[in-house]
Amino acid sequence: MTDEKTMIQIKDLTRYYKSGMGVVKALDGVSLKIEKGEFIAIMGASGSGKTTMLRILGLLDKPTKGEYTINNLNVVHLPEEERSYYRLTQLGYVFQDYALINEMSASENVYILSLMEGKSKKESISTAHEALVNVGLGDKGKRIPDQLSGGEKQRVAVARAIAKKPKILFADEPCANLDTHTSEQVLDVFKILNEKFGQTIVMVTHEAWHTKYVSRVIKLRDGKIVGDLRRRKN
Amino acid sequence: MFDDIRVGILSAKSSIKRGNKKTLAFIIFVLALIFVNLLFLPSMIGGLMGMFTGFMQYPYGDIVVEPSGDNVYINNADNVLQKVRAVQDVTFATKRLDAGASIQYKQKVVGSSIIGILPSEEYGISNYPFIITEGEFLGDLSQDEIIIGAMLVEGYFGSEIYDNLGEIKVGSFVNVTYSNGVVRKYKVKGIMEGTFELVDLNALVHYKEIKDVFGVDEGKATSVVVRVKNPDDAAKVKEKIIAVGVKEPVFTADEKSDALMRQAMQSIGMINVVSKYVSLIIGAALILIIVYINVLNRKREIGILKAVGITPRSIVISYAFISMFYVSMGILAGLVLYFASMFYFTVNPVTFYDTITIIPEIQVGLLINSIFTMLIMSVIAVILPAWRVSKESILKAIWGR
Ligand SMILES: Nc1ncnc2c1ncn2[C@@H]1O[C@H](COP(=O)(O)OP(=O)(O)O)[C@@H](O)[C@H]1O
Numbered sequence: 076m077t078d079e080k081t082m083i084q085i086k087d088l089t090r091y092y093k094s095g096m097g098v099v100k101a102l103d104g105v106s107l108k109i110e111k112g113e114f115i116a117i118m119g120a121s122g123s124g125k126t127t128m129l130r131i132l133g134l135l136d137k138p139t140k141g142e143y144t145i146n147n148l149n150v151v152h153l154p155e156e157e158r159s160y161y162r163l164t165q166l167g168y169v170f171q172d173y174a175l176i177n178e179m180s181a182s183e184n185v186y187i188l189s190l191m192e193g194k195s196k197k198e199s200i201s202t203a204h205e206a207l208v209n210v211g212l213g214d215k216g217k218r219i220p221d222q223l224s225g226g227e228k229q230r231v232a233v234a235r236a237i238a239k240k241p242k243i244l245f246a247d248e249p250c251a252n253l254d255t256h257t258s259e260q261v262l263d264v265f266k267i268l269n270e271k272f273g274q275t276i277v278m279v280t281h282e283a284w285h286t287k288y289v290s291r292v293i294k295l296r297d298g299k300i301v302g303d304l305r306r307r308k309n
Numbered sequence: 310m311f312d313d314i315r316v317g318i319l320s321a322k323s324s325i326k327r328g329n330k331k332t333l334a335f336i337i338f339v340l341a342l343i344f345v346n347l348l349f350l351p352s353m354i355g356g357l358m359g360m361f362t363g364f365m366q367y368p369y370g371d372i373v374v375e376p377s378g379d380n381v382y383i384n385n386a387d388n389v390l391q392k393v394r395a396v397q398d399v400t401f402a403t404k405r406l407d408a409g410a411s412i413q414y415k416q417k418v419v420g421s422s423i424i425g426i427l428p429s430e431e432y433g434i435s436n437y438p439f440i441i442t443e444g445e446f447l448g449d450l451s452q453d454e455i456i457i458g459a460m461l462v463e464g465y466f467g468s469e470i471y472d473n474l475g476e477i478k479v480g481s482f483v484n485v486t487y488s489n490g491v492v493r494k495y496k497v498k499g500i501m502e503g504t505f506e507l508v509d510l511n512a513l514v515h516y517k518e519i520k521d522v523f524g525v526d527e528g529k530a531t532s533v534v535v536r537v538k539n540p541d542d543a544a545k546v547k548e549k550i551i552a553v554g555v556k557e558p559v560f561t562a563d564e565k566s567d568a569l570m571r572q573a574m575q576s577i578g579m580i581n582v583v584s585k586y587v588s589l590i591i592g593a594a595l596i597l598i599i600v601y602i603n604v605l606n607r608k609r610e611i612g613i614l615k616a617v618g619i620t621p622r623s624i625v626i627s628y629a630f631i632s633m634f635y636v637s638m639g640i641l642a643g644l645v646l647y648f649a650s651m652f653y654f655t656v657n658p659v660t661f662y663d664t665i666t667i668i669p670e671i672q673v674g675l676l677i678n679s680i681f682t683m684l685i686m687s688v689i690a691v692i693l694p695a696w697r698v699s700k701e702s703i704l705k706a707i708w709g710r
């Protein structure tokens with residue numbers, strides 16, 4: 076049973092992909108409980124199922140089998156429209172490959188979400204600006220993705236996910252294309268969100284030094300959890 | 310819904326503003342061609358039909374009054390004329406006396422209709438005064454003078470199809486034997502060419518000639534020909550003419566030409582209608598394909614928008630805006646192209662046999678119709694593909710698997 080403190084609970088979460096040769100068991104019966112306010116790092120070798128797991132948690136994909144509840148709400152069988160609304164209002168997601176709209180400026184990529192939520196254009200733009208400033212791109216809001224470096228695009232993707240201060244933030248290797256300094260900048264933003272606003276954060280990473288920011292590290296191998304380590308906060 | 314529209318507009322605007330300009334230009338060009346295709350042939354056929362209508366005006370004007378029953382003549386033509394001229398919207402009216410006759414020049418004889426006209430009145434009625442290619446038109450004092458239709462004269466268009474009188478010149482003399490046996494000798498004053506059998510196989514003389522030949526009184530006529538201010542109102546004016554007490558049968562030129570050229574016009578009209586629908590279907594299919602490809606090309610964007618929580622409705626609205634923008638630009642470009650081509654073909658009309666020229670007709674109704682059809686099509690065409698893609702799984706849309 077879940078209690079007040081539980082944000083996410085998954086049970087026996089399984090995801091198979093049908094591929095040419097047969098079936099890939101990308102996620103193979105994963106059970107996990109995540110509490111409100113946790114900052115989690117998911118680690119594991121390439122191909123271990125990190126992205127697959129995060130997509131399911133972020134309501135971008137559905138498990139082949141297993142249960143998934145957020146705040147006691149079973150989200151696996153929610154109609155697509157409600158899942159979409161949930162993503163918009165409660166979840167933030169940083170894609171491994173940024174997933175920015177190429178024809179939209181950095182600012183537009185970020186503020187379109189607040190518009191969708193029904194905020195005024197003015198308010199949306201200023202929230203977007205704030206988020207871009209937080210990731211160090213305050214002066215590049217007018218640029219389109221083609222005019223940004225890989226690291227800058229990644230930070231726009233981060234800004235898009237954090238601008239609305241989501242209840243849960245998912246980030247798939249958000250620092251993969253960033254140098255140490257910018258990585259720290261982004262991780263500091265995450266940390267502030269986590270500590271000041273109590274946001275739950277689930278981040279995929281493969282850099283050992285990132286773990287000093289988080290409160291818990293989960294290790295995946297071949298679609299299974301092989302390690303779950305709580306750190307004392309410092 | 311309001312938020313859906315706001316988001317749809319933002320996404321459409323950025324996509325148009327920063328999308329590939331060459332693709333945009335090409336799409337607009339194709340849409341412009343589709344638009345012109347909807348209009349071009351109907352305009353040419355409209356011109357063709359307008360030309361036929363023009364031909365019908367020689368014998369019938371806009372409205373014609375004919376003898377009642379088996380009568381050969383309208384008995385009180387001057388009285389009819391008086392009544393008709395008093396009717397509102399009637400601009401001109403005249404009487405004519407037609408007769409059958411054979412015309413002889415040297416060894417050659419051909420049968421023909423001779424039309425007795427009041428020359429000065431014809432200026433407001435028919436084109437007869439303006440189609441004299443050789444010599445001059447009749448005058449009010451013309452006596453023993455005749456205008457010969459060009460198809461009766463060797464060397465003119467159509468003369469090889471029918472019996473002709475050989476190489477008549479202005480100033481030649483011909484003998485005309487009327488149906489009652491009276492023979493008159495006339496000097497050819499002019500040759501008229503309307504490039505149409507109903508005109509060019511006939512001959513014109515002064516009204517008085519026929520009156521004298523048949524010994525009828527001043528009031529007799531075989532037809533009273535009427536012109537009105539606006540030919541489109543002919544049917545209404547016809548009712549007014551009947552209302553003021555004209556007892557003889559009254560016909561509009563349309564009614565007359567219907568009887569005469571029903572078949573020809575009908576088949577041309579059929580071609581026109583079929584071609585309109587074919588253009589429409591091809592246009593619709595092309596718009597659908599263009600829009601569909603455009604949507605498929607943006608699958609990834611659609612997937613991303615969905616992934617971050619943008620509603621499928623906003624996405625469909627966005628593509629409806631994009632599609633309407635394309636089509637509006639296509640229509641604008643098409644209008645330029647259309648009017649340019651109409652101008653060109655008006656200045657350089659399509660010509661058959663050197664003499665029949667078709668001047669295209671710009672049909673405002675069809676123009677407005679086509680604009681709305683294209684706009685509506687643009688929206689309908691986009692909804693299905695955009696909806697389908699927006700319903701696809703996010704993973705498939707963004708990463709293709
Ligand atoms: N759409 C897919 N179709 C088939 N196989 C997939 C698909 N996505 C991922 N996989 C496979 O599932 C496994 C886990 O992938 P992924 O979750 O992306 O791993 P990670 O993010 O840890 O590198 C890999 O073997 C990968 O090749």
Ligand SMILES: [Mg+2]
Pocket residue numbers: 125126127171247
């Ligand atoms: Mg991955």
